[in-house]
Amino acid sequence: MTGDGMDLWRRLRGTICILVALYLIAPLVIVVIISFSAASFLQFPPPGLSLRWYVNLFGDPAWTSSLIVSVQVLIPSATLATLLGTAAAYALVRGRIPGASMIGAALMLPIIVPGIITAAALFGVYRGLGLNGTLTGLIIGHVVITLPYVVATVSSGLRTMDPRLEDAASTLGARPGAAFRRVTLPLLLPAILSGLLFAAVASFDELIVSLFVSTARVRPVAVQMWSNVRGDVDPTIAAIASLCFAFAFVVLLAEGFLRRRTGIEGPR
């Protein structure tokens, strides 16, 4: 486009970009500001600043125990998802398996199927197994939900990696196990770590499955937030939200750093 049409489009585009950027970022900024509020309700702008909501957050057993549950679920489920997902991605990309693309698509199902269906299904099946309200039940659910992130990230890492490097190692006499350990694994490590980070964030944020299979005694942060958001809302929830946001921010920076080192692409 040249002349007036181009100019008009440029201006329109610029305006929309700025407005949408504001729209995407503003809520996050406002939550962080409110978390430091001195007022006891969600007033914006806050009348004064304080750290009372962070103090409240770490002093309230409901929040601290939910943080502990989240970590107890996040660490094993992200680790398991990373192990299983990396193995599966390696088989899918390097294994020359018939129907690999179908199997790959099947492994993506847990993030395509609406969360409510997965949650209701797990809750229903868990009833007979006594897994509702247990860490084991939560961990299994979270492995299912986070597995696709690892498979996608590691597969894309493997695709950008030159298979001749592994071939060279084998040609030079490395056994398959040694070639994997000494050549593939170090090259793939950034992609695996990215997958682990994505899985950790996805586990921490997971709400619907946790909502169904947790109980008041075993309740991760997301569910605790959910029950608070719908009841009496005070800025404590803004404090935990800001911590979640800081966590995602750090992970995104770390992931960007890993990506720059290897040129791999994430699941998005």
Next chain:
Amino acid sequence: MPDAGVKAPLIGGRALLLVPAMLVLLLAFVGPVGWLLARAFTQPQRGLQNFEALWQRQGYLQVLWNTIEISALVTPICVLLGFPIAHAMATGSPRLRRWLVFIVLLPFWTSLLVRTFATVILLQRNGPVNAVLIALGLTAEPLSLIYNLTGVMAGALQVLLPFVIFPLHAAMARIDPAFMQAALTLGARPVRAFIRVYLPLTLPGLITGATLVFISTLGYFVTPAMLGGPHQTMIAQLIQDQIAQFGNWGMAGALSLLLLAVSGVLFLLLHLTIGLKAAAR
């Protein structure tokens, strides 16, 4: 999946690496979902009574209609707002692109719950948006921006814009700028060149993004529950109600089957017209 273990040696040792992930998928996902869907035909007794009840109950039909209406409203707005952003990403400077990718990705990786909660603060009666509107003299009274359709739309757009921006950007990045120049050199007016040359080339990304947004909205739970009112109840909330309040697993299964079938058909159509591989690239 016992036969994966049996077949594996024929395919090669590497296939064995798939077994643990496939086992988890089958036992903790496919199995349970199949169990839930089967309830639709077996509870309270064998037959299609759940689907008949679904068809006859005005309340259920209203929820299905809400779900389709909200998805159909959110999708075009997402495309209209996402298009300029994707275009700026594809044709702007690398610096601008990095900023835009960061701005779009950051909320994407922040929990849905946190963002929806933030939207509540932003749009509440005495929230900053109403304060700005009053200060600008656009309204005398604070507007009701949440617990209604406006709230659901605002929350959904927040969450779904990246789903349309990234596929659109991928399609635009592949377009050779020479096409537009050729059209202009050959005498096409800019607007005409845009509509006849550029727009058709972005269609795969546009359709992919729109389908992803539509399907994601269909299954929405958190956004309508927090930002909508009783008139914006969507199918996912109805499924939860059936289980948590009534223990009606038959109806929950029927609603899940319906939701899954509609999403599945749309995915299949997308796959057949554009191809998921091409869409993902």
